[in-house]
Amino acid sequence: MQSFELNKTDVLRIKQALEEDDVKLQSLIAEYHASEIAILFESLPQEARERIISLLPAELASEVISEMDAEFHPERLLENLHPERRSEIIEELDYDDATDLISQLPEDQQKEILEELDEEDATNIRSLLKYEEDTAGGLMNTQVIKINENLIKKDALDEIIRQSEEMEEFYTINVVNDANILTGIVSLKDIIKARYSIKIKELIKPDFVYVKAETDQEEVAKLISQYNLTSIPVVDDHMRLLGRITFDDVIDVMQEENTEDILKISGVSEDEELAGNWREAVKSRLPWLILNLGTAFLASSVIRHFDGTIKSLGILTAYMTIIAGMGGNAATQALAVTVRRISLTDLTDAQAYRAVLKEFTVGLINGATNGFIIFLFAVFYDSNPLLGLVIFIAMTGNMIIAGVAGSSIPLVLKRLGIDPAIASSIIITTFTDVCGFLLLLGLATKLLL
Amino acid sequence: MQSFELNKTDVLRIKQALEEDDVKLQSLIAEYHASEIAILFESLPQEARERIISLLPAELASEVISEMDAEFHPERLLENLHPERRSEIIEELDYDDATDLISQLPEDQQKEILEELDEEDATNIRSLLKYEEDTAGGLMNTQVIKINENLIKKDALDEIIRQSEEMEEFYTINVVNDANILTGIVSLKDIIKARYSIKIKELIKPDFVYVKAETDQEEVAKLISQYNLTSIPVVDDHMRLLGRITFDDVIDVMQEENTEDILKISGVSEDEELAGNWREAVKSRLPWLILNLGTAFLASSVIRHFDGTIKSLGILTAYMTIIAGMGGNAATQALAVTVRRISLTDLTDAQAYRAVLKEFTVGLINGATNGFIIFLFAVFYDSNPLLGLVIFIAMTGNMIIAGVAGSSIPLVLKRLGIDPAIASSIIITTFTDVCGFLLLLGLATKLLL
Numbered sequence A, B: 001m002q003s004f005e006l007n008k009t010d011v012l013r014i015k016q017a018l019e020e021d022d023v024k025l026q027s028l029i030a031e032y033h034a035s036e037i038a039i040l041f042e043s044l045p046q047e048a049r050e051r052i053i054s055l056l057p058a059e060l061a062s063e064v065i066s067e068m069d070a071e072f073h074p075e076r077l078l079e080n081l082h083p084e085r086r087s088e089i090i091e092e093l094d095y096d097d098a099t100d101l102i103s104q105l106p107e108d109q110q111k112e113i114l115e116e117l118d119e120e121d122a123t124n125i126r127s128l129l130k131y132e133e134d135t136a137g138g139l140m141n142t143q144v145i146k147i148n149e150n151l152i153k154k155d156a157l158d159e160i161i162r163q164s165e166e167m168e169e170f171y172t173i174n175v176v177n178d179a180n181i182l183t184g185i186v187s188l189k190d191i192i193k194a195r196y197s198i199k200i201k202e203l204i205k206p207d208f209v210y211v212k213a214e215t216d217q218e219e220v221a222k223l224i225s226q227y228n229l230t231s232i233p234v235v236d237d238h239m240r241l242l243g244r245i246t247f248d249d250v251i252d253v254m255q256e257e258n259t260e261d262i263l264k265i266s267g268v269s270e271d272e273e274l275a276g277n278w279r280e281a282v283k284s285r286l287p288w289l290i291l292n293l294g295t296a297f298l299a300s301s302v303i304r305h306f307d308g309t310i311k312s313l314g315i316l317t318a319y320m321t322i323i324a325g326m327g328g329n330a331a332t333q334a335l336a337v338t339v340r341r342i343s344l345t346d347l348t349d350a351q352a353y354r355a356v357l358k359e360f361t362v363g364l365i366n367g368a369t370n371g372f373i374i375f376l377f378a379v380f381y382d383s384n385p386l387l388g389l390v391i392f393i394a395m396t397g398n399m400i401i402a403g404v405a406g407s408s409i410p411l412v413l414k415r416l417g418i419d420p421a422i423a424s425s426i427i428i429t430t431f432t433d434v435c436g437f438l439l440l441l442g443l444a445t446k447l448l449l
Helices: A008-019 A022-029 A034-042 A046-055 A058-067 A083-092 A095-103 A107-116 A119-129 A153-164 A188-193 A217-226 A247-265 A278-305 A307-312 A316-344 A349-380 A385-415 A425-448 B008-019 B022-029 B034-041 B046-055 B058-067 B083-092 B095-103 B107-116 B119-129 B153-164 B188-193 B217-226 B247-265 B278-305 B307-312 B316-344 B349-380 B385-415 B425-448
Strands: A146-148 A173-176 A182-186 A231-235 A241-246 B146-148 B173-176 B182-186 B231-235 B241-246
Touching (some): A034 A046, A153 A188, A182 A231, A188 B153, A217 A231, A247 B247, A278 B316, A316 A425, B022 B046, B095 B107, B146 B153, B173 B241, B182 B231, B316 B349, B349 B385
Antiparallel strands (some): A231 A241
């Protein structure tokens, strides 16, 4: 299996089979990997998804559902299933995935589903439902391999094999003491390599990375990425093991956080679903646009204020938009670099100061260069050197303001505990519009009239 | 170890120790994890980094170097080291990390270093140097666990333990036949659980995911993320095993690709280093700004063209910038959503068509809503209903154009095999500037004069 993409022929064949009988559809679908079926689902209507899910073995059905992207609402596939079948599928899911799905459903349905499940599963899922979705607790799986530190190798191996029966994969083995406190982790490899009578206690890495249940998911992602961990144990305040978070959950979190950053910086609400319908998109973007309309009135009131200047020097209108636009672009550049940098590492005060200073310098040089080009244009095309000088100063000044604002606003927001990506290009470009108009029209009024 | 951040006291203590003798520095540094030292290095000058590296044991030094972010140029730490010490450190590195570092150095230094290394290491690194950096070959590590499919469990385990002596971590075991062709993969867990006399052949998953050495790293990242793999084998055209890529390499690739997306969409060259100096930033951004200056002249030539209209109806200047600016923001929104969506999944033609249609609808609704607000303003503040109507049409039209352009341009670029993020907000906002000016001033000329 080299490529994961369904080609068009596959999709067509399946769509054709959907028109025919269930037996044919069933045998065709069985050829594919769960994640391929999940991708196929993205281009199928809800009825077809439900029909296919009802035909699959419970285990495969649960894998498909857990592979589906949240924005295609996998939880809706559970709604119309027969209760018995639904319980079957949910019991095949990892607890964390089951919890994520169930938490998306309305309260009364949640209750109904939990009552259908067997007691142990229901208890586990109920305890996970109480954690916030974007914390370690909301991300973790409660199925872990856990052995007592006083076991000897032979018994530990038996215990690991017994516990792993019910688990798809495990990466590290958690070691606890008699009080059920997590004392370390150990890899299967290290256990196998050790001599037969060794106590697990002697094999553990006591210097291991763990998180509390309430740790933010972004912090968890940073830890997993920084220490190259396949999984990280989650503990309560007394260091009792609650569960584990695996690297694949964290990859999803990273992609999610990156999507949110890129959307917010572009003035789109972070929870707009990329493949959502137009209603959701309007709901997510219209507030930002109306906010921008308000600030745009501010910029245009600057223009109204200098009405007389523009009347007597009409050529200013043509330059005005260039200076404002260039400032907006320079601000967007500084903003993107700063927001991305903050989201990958935390900056010290000294680093933050140097970052703003750098953007000042960059604004000065880029502004002066572009200002000089536009100065030449004013001199040779409009034959007005003094106008050229005003334009040069306005361009340089606005680009410096753009660099300083584009870098310092997200840095200040971060210090205030506000998401820096909120300093979206929408807000920052209106800011440079206002400054650009003020600089150009103000200078022109003083020097050219 | 719960948090990975160095606090200020730590950094101060180390900076203080740098002023003092090596012994003190050495004992202080030894307290930290390699990745913490790597983060510390970001705020230290090059001399201090070199001094600390020279004090660390070779193994820890190599870990620190491999944990350093590429933008802080870890390869420069190798340049001034004593050849013997340098070889020691390089030999501790995984081959893929060593290759990445060496490939950053000038040709003559590469040659010098390779000659210092022992023959086996040099051969391995030379063979890796021939792969492009952003392909599976450039990303893979050649150290893998590989066993013959005809081994029985007992011998296989011995072989795995023997081969894993030299490896930090391994996640899956690659199985080859007598012709050295990769026939499957198997997990250590499955081997341990099997009965003693079983042949490995009977345990392998024949339906496994692999990549060719020339596969693009973005494709590799998608596979690892989609199939939740800890590692993926890399093969040549004859299915011979070349190496493996692990999930942690892929997490780095994802962050890198995400950074590139966010930068390109904001008109910053993809290779600008986030923490680079102002010279690099000017080099990366100035070309985009000059390109934008050119297109801004185009927009301003539209304004010049309608000089007469503006002279006789000066109030248009104030509205002009609002309509252009709002179009730019709406286009940035559509662009961000589309670029991000494309980078996470491949869209079919039908999905692409629906995405553009959705943006048309969103543009219509958001445009009409904002157009209506500004219409009211023109009616009640400027007492000019006909002007209000012109503004309403121009706003709605420009927002529709913004949505369609913001979504279709990246989709078309993707189909043409060009990176869709190139359709940066810089290019797309000038486009909506031109369209906004044309619509407003053209309509005003026809209807209001």
